[in-house]
Amino acid sequence: MRLFKNGSIAREDSAELQKADLLVNDEGVIVEVAPGIATSDGTEETDCSGCVLVPGMFDLNVHAREPGFEHKETLKTCAEAAINGGVTGIVLMPDTDPPVDSGNLVKSLQDLVSEVSPIAMLPAGCLTKGREGKEFAGFSGMANRGVAMLTDSDHAILCPDLLRHCMEYAKDFDLLVTTHGDTPALTKAGSINEGKVSYRLGLPGIPAISQEVAIDRDIRVAQHTGARLHLQQISTANGVQSIACAKEAGTRVSCEVSPHHLLLTEEDITDYNTHFKLDPPLRGQEDADALLQGLLDGIIDAIASNHAPHTDFEKSADFASAPFGVTGLETTVLALYDRFIRKNVFGWDLLIRKYSSAPRQIIGLDPIAITEGSKAEFFVFDPTSETLVDRDYLKTASPVTPFLGKTLSGAIRETVV
Amino acid sequence: MSELKPRKDLLDIESLSLEEIEYIFENAAPFKQLFQRSVKKVPTLRGKTVLNLFYEPSTRTSSSFEVAANRLSADVTNFAVSSSSIVKGESLLDTIETLQAMRSDYIVIRHQAAGVPGIVAKHTRASVLNAGDGYHAHPTQALLDSMTFREVYPDYRGRKVVIVGDILHSRVARSTSTLFNKLGIEVGVLGPGSLVPDGRHDFMTRLHSWDDVFDWGPDAVYLLRVQMERQEGQFFPSISEYHKMYGMHSERIEKMRQLGAYLMHPGPVNRGVEITDEAMSYEKSLISTQVENGIAIRMAVLHWLKPETNKD
Numbered sequence: 142m143r144l145f146k147n148g149s150i151a152r153e154d155s156a157e158l159q160k161a162d163l164l165v166n167d168e169g170v171i172v173e174v175a176p177g178i179a180t181s182d183g184t185e186e187t188d189c190s191g192c193v194l195v196p197g198m199f200d201l202n203v204h205a206r207e208p209g210f211e212h213k214e215t216l217k218t219c220a221e222a223a224i225n226g227g228v229t230g231i232v233l234m235p236d237t238d239p240p241v242d243s244g245n246l247v248k249s250l251q252d253l254v255s256e257v258s259p260i261a262m263l264p265a266g267c268l269t270k271g272r273e274g275k276e277f278a279g280f281s282g283m284a285n286r287g288v289a290m291l292t293d294s295d296h297a298i299l300c301p302d303l304l305r306h307c308m309e310y311a312k313d314f315d316l317l318v319t320t321h322g323d324t325p326a327l328t329k330a331g332s333i334n335e336g337k338v339s340y341r342l343g344l345p346g347i348p349a350i351s352q353e354v355a356i357d358r359d360i361r362v363a364q365h366t367g368a369r370l371h372l373q374q375i376s377t378a379n380g381v382q383s384i385a386c387a388k389e390a391g392t393r394v395s396c397e398v399s400p401h402h403l404l405l406t407e408e409d410i411t412d413y414n415t416h417f418k419l420d421p422p423l424r425g426q427e428d429a430d431a432l433l434q435g436l437l438d439g440i441i442d443a444i445a446s447n448h449a450p451h452t453d454f455e456k457s458a459d460f461a462s463a464p465f466g467v468t469g470l471e472t473t474v475l476a477l478y479d480r481f482i483r484k485n486v487f488g489w490d491l492l493i494r495k496y497s498s499a500p501r502q503i504i505g506l507d508p509i510a511i512t513e514g515s516k517a518e519f520f521v522f523d524p525t526s527e528t529l530v531d532r533d534y535l536k537t538a539s540p541v542t543p544f545l546g547k548t549l550s551g552a553i554r555e556t557v558v
Numbered sequence: 559m560s561e562l563k564p565r566k567d568l569l570d571i572e573s574l575s576l577e578e579i580e581y582i583f584e585n586a587a588p589f590k591q592l593f594q595r596s597v598k599k600v601p602t603l604r605g606k607t608v609l610n611l612f613y614e615p616s617t618r619t620s621s622s623f624e625v626a627a628n629r630l631s632a633d634v635t636n637f638a639v640s641s642s643s644i645v646k647g648e649s650l651l652d653t654i655e656t657l658q659a660m661r662s663d664y665i666v667i668r669h670q671a672a673g674v675p676g677i678v679a680k681h682t683r684a685s686v687l688n689a690g691d692g693y694h695a696h697p698t699q700a701l702l703d704s705m706t707f708r709e710v711y712p713d714y715r716g717r718k719v720v721i722v723g724d725i726l727h728s729r730v731a732r733s734t735s736t737l738f739n740k741l742g743i744e745v746g747v748l749g750p751g752s753l754v755p756d757g758r759h760d761f762m763t764r765l766h767s768w769d770d771v772f773d774w775g776p777d778a779v780y781l782l783r784v785q786m787e788r789q790e791g792q793f794f795p796s797i798s799e800y801h802k803m804y805g806m807h808s809e810r811i812e813k814m815r816q817l818g819a820y821l822m823h824p825g826p827v828n829r830g831v832e833i834t835d836e837a838m839s840y841e842k843s844l845i846s847t848q849v850e851n852g853i854a855i856r857m858a859v860l861h862w863l864k865p866e867t868n869k870d
Contacts, residue, residue, distance in 0.1 A: 343692045344672050344694070
């Protein structure tokens with residue numbers, strides 16, 4: 142038995158924290174939530190004075206890189222990173238090598254996960270074979286294995302007819318279709334948001350319309366087919382507006398935003414630092430403002446980190462050549478606490494809704510909470526402490542993040558799974 | 559002039575102070591006078607080595623740097639990277655290791671990717687001179703352009719220059735317009751909307767036609783080279799249409815003459831595209847002066863920068 146004493150419990154339906162002790166049995170089930178639970182013999186006691194107990198987060202967009210790119214990250218290091226960041230469940234993007242595009246591959250990935258990970262790591266499957274955008278992947282086999290969603294990740298399906306038929310077919314299995322929102326013909330070799338900063342740095346730009354055109358198309362196809370659509374990594378004000386209109390019209394669409402797009406802008410890209418090279422790129426301040434507003438208004442359903450590890454060496458290339466993506470599992474809770482919760486822009490309740498409950502619901506899971514009878518799946522957050530985001534703190538195999546070297550307020554003392 | 563803080567690298571124009579810019583011009587002028595003498599060499603950099611590292615084909619700029627280094631008595635190694643063996647971004651750090659081992663005092667680098675000279679500068683003790691990186695910067699070009707403009711207009715402040723052509727893909731346009739702006743020279747731009755994007759630069763006046771240009775009354779017109787090789791996608795219907803809309807031909811030269819405006823071009827010129835043969839012989843063309851001043855400016859920059867190669 143473990144007793145977590147003197148902590149405050151955060152919930153998704155209340156901005157108020159509830160002061161209570163928490164007793165967890167050896168099976169990992171919360172058996173009692175009450176103030177002043179007495180210690181009994183054989184109970185390990187953890188003092189949580191001043192700390193907040195928060196339900197485990199769930200990240201819809203994670204690249205664990207295994208199989209195929211184990212030099213960047215493995216399922217094991219990815220799980221360690223998740224736990225380090227208070228995340229107790231994730232969806233694995235299928236852009237591995239081989240890409241996860243059949244029931245057998247889903248099964249073998251599930252087997253690997255069960256061997257190495259104490260947390261839920263749920264495979265997503267490809268929409269098209271090999272993520273090539275040419276022919277259907279094996280939908281029914283993947284559906285039978287309980288795939289979390291279907292997506293070609295950052296490969297766009299260029300042909301609207303194929304996307305349409307994928308959506309129609311996915312609907313029969315009630316599979317969630319997820320797209321990343323990119324128009325390659327507009328993105329070209331761009332590496333940064335197109336605008337004043339791209340001009341100043343002399344880098345080829347990626348225009349906002351590259352994502353907006355794709356979002357609009359995908360929404361239209363979803364409306365037409367009635368399929369469930371999830372849009373990843375919304376990055377522009379116009380994108381938020383398109384989704385607001387779609388929701389108003391009753392479209393079955395959900396969307397996510399990354400902590401990076403909420404917290405950073407293109408202006409933060411100084412000295413060609415590739416730790417700020419993201420797909421989609423960091424946009425302007427007015428976009429970041431619209432994304433935050435969209436999150437508060439409920440137009441944006443979820444936060445997802447798009448955890449995308451690349452080695453230091455890969456990221457040490459020049460800005461245009463370096464790969465897109467940074468890690469996010471270990472910095473999302475801390476960075477959002479630091480900028481928003483600590484400053485009362487929003488409370489723990491909103492973070493739990495957007496980064497724990499909604500992501501689970503989007504893929505058909507029940508939300509979790511810290512209640513009697515539930516599985517113990519939470520983290521202990523100390524707001525009086527602070528975290529230096531350095532190589533010692535980061536458990537990911539590729540410690541590449543825009544927050545590297547920064548000190549963020551608060552610290553995750555422990556994640557219980 | 560008071561002593562300037564020593565500077566290791568020249569990577570862009572933004573980071574230069576007005577004091578540093580004036581210092582470079584002050585030193586370039588006597589170097590230029592040297593060119594009139596039978597012996598054009600000074601011993602300033604005797605025993606020093608300059609590595610010319612060009613990842614993009616260039617004859618003019620690399621020769622200009624080579625001549626500048628030779629006239630300062632430095633030893634020059636030309637390291638042209640053929641397009642077939644273009645070093646991929648991933649091995650950039652390996653390349654830098656190799657360069658460091660060569661113990662050059664100065665590295666002149668041109669690269670197709672913006673920011674590469676900065677990465678090299680960070681990892682070597684040699685002075686790094688950016689000879690053009692991607693669309694980003696070409697600082698010695700900007701300095702030689704400004705030197706040329708100031709020679710014909712000692713009262714350069716408040717005067718006007720129109721840059722014509724592909725602003726979007728041009729590092730020359732970026733660096734030169736930035737320096738003109740720093741010096742108080744007004745900059746106008748003319749070119750197709752697809753190559754002169756709105757809202758990217760705060761200080762340039764967008765002009766929409768040659769009529770606009772001549773109404774604006776520039777003191778010089780700066781034609782950019784049409785760089786088809788650097789464009790991804792189509793930005794205008796055809797070369798002949800570009801020439802018709804934005805090229806310099808005898809009729810427009812006549813208007814230039816009436817205005818007394820000078821003609822500038824960074825070279826090499828595409829005859830028949832941005833400029834016709836007749837226009838090339840315009841008496842107020844500064845194109846050759848630009849080339850000559852390029853050597854003087856590069857000598858002044860080499861003279862000014864302080865490598866840290868003697869440090870442990």
